[in-house]
Amino acid sequence: MVHKKHAGPPQVLLGPLGGGLSEARSSGGALIELTGIERVFTLGDSEVHALATLDLAIDSGEYVAIMGPSGSGKSTLLNLLGLLDHPNAGVYRLEGRDVTTLSADEQARVRRERIGFVFQSFHLVPRLTAAENIALPLMLAGIDPAERSRRVDKTLQDFGLANRADHRPDQLSGGQRQRVAIARATIMRPAMILADEPTGNLDRATGEEVVHLLESLNAGGVTLLMVTHDAALGARARRRVMMEDGYKVSDGA
């Protein structure tokens, strides 16, 4: 399953898929298909519906902003899409495959190979250098060291981090840290990047740079899903999914 580059405008699927499920699968059109997803958290004796009867389809190469006030379920949605969380009901198909029924190790493999995460707080390992942080996914995938360092070197060049390779995170600026994190998220050439408030800890200018970087990756064909409550940032996306109280309230350009 190699990701394909979309030339034309992304195809948008709305509403419940119903009988179109098998069709969608065979055509392989949508990268992500969520059908009737529910996620319920139990807090004390009350149940909180973080996500309720959510249907969503995202095509390969799309640029989607997931927006909404805090507590609206947008982070839960991102965690579900990233296979870090499990829905209580519903089906999640990634590249036509039902990934909700996979074993934990199989899901780890999917995360490793198809999904790149970018976090608000960067999540760099503090004791490792920039190059080692970027190499982490390759190491976890068991890629041999020679190939690893070749790919890391190339990525460092591409991201303008070549002279920062041996710096630890505390020796890097916020923008550089997020660039290292993005480099790490892309080094396995994933099908999609899930970014959770990627500019939340950065100043305006640096945030701009990081968004440009993510957008250029999207232009290169990677599907980009970004959680944000920054309206200006959301406005840049070609598609916006608005969340409120666990429901998708609007979806479109």
Added chain:
Amino acid sequence: MTPTDTLRFASRAATGYPLRTALMVLAMSIGVAAVVVLTALGDGARRYVVNEFASLGSNLVIVLPGRSETGGFNPANAITETPRDLTVEDAQALTRAPAVLRTAPLTVGTSEATYGGKLRDVTVVGAGADYLKLRRMELAQGRFLPAEEPNAAVAVIGAKIQSDLFGIESAIGRILRIGDRRFRVIGVLGQSGQGLGMNADEIVVLPVAVAQAMFNTNTLFRILVEAKNRALLEQAKVQTLEILKARHDGEEDVTVITQDAVLATFDRILGTLTYGVAGIAAISLAVAGILVMNVMLVAVTQRTGEIGLLKALGAEGAAIRNAFLAEAALLSATGAIVGYLLGQAGAFALRTAMPTLPAYPPDWAVIAALVTALVTGLLFGVMPARRAARLDAVQALSKR
């Protein structure tokens, strides 16, 4: 994740928190060092005793006057009078036994030796001409007691007596006064070091008949009998007993023991002691193991965010578990090695402080200590590692 990567990742994690790692290694190393030093001490004591006995000569049969009864009350004993004396003639008779190479009658007492206005307490050993060879002793100067003149007024002195009474002057040919008798010194014994209960450096050896006269006694303290070789030891013992029984009117009024029996007993007692000491020291290893668990649990809590990240990057549960296990193993292995070196240094210090004590840790103790350290480290590392592997990714990621 390949094993090499797991190890490298774990070692980076260990070196990433130097204080924690240092404390951990210290705790583990103290445990291992304790085992090494204490077993070195125990085994050193065992070796010391065994060596002391061996230096007496390992083919020895020792004859003591009197019977040590172990077979319960025997009516024959009730009518027996005091045991007959062991005499010089008994010793001579024993040399005729086919399995016996040589014998040494022995009588021991204390007296004062004076020379040139200096006075010193000495242990007087009355012995025969064969005593030197039988005890495997060396002469530093002169010659030993002559066999042909059993009543000569001659003395062979220990190295310490030579230096105390004569200083750097040679004692050979000088007249030494012992008690109220005068002896010509004909030999000086070589330096021998500490002996069991009797320091051979501080004795004066006189012909046995002269010593007996001096102490006004006819009986001997011991007869030492040397078998022709080790295989004949048991025969020598039987023959000794037969001859003495015949000479003492059919009365078995002597005790004959072999060097081996005494040696084996000491060996066993002190060996058990070493095991016991090793067991006590092993407790500190168990404590260190619990510390490993504690430290690794803290590490898991400390690095929750990192574990969440690894999961997000697609690490399988096994990879995370192995990384933490490898870290625990690395910490205990380093602790074990450092502890081994510390222990060897401690044993060396012991040997330097007490040169007579061969304080070398036994191989089994060293291996057991290292293996126990590694196994406890791994065993106590399993629980934290499993906890790390089972962390919920979302919750772990939200913790920073």
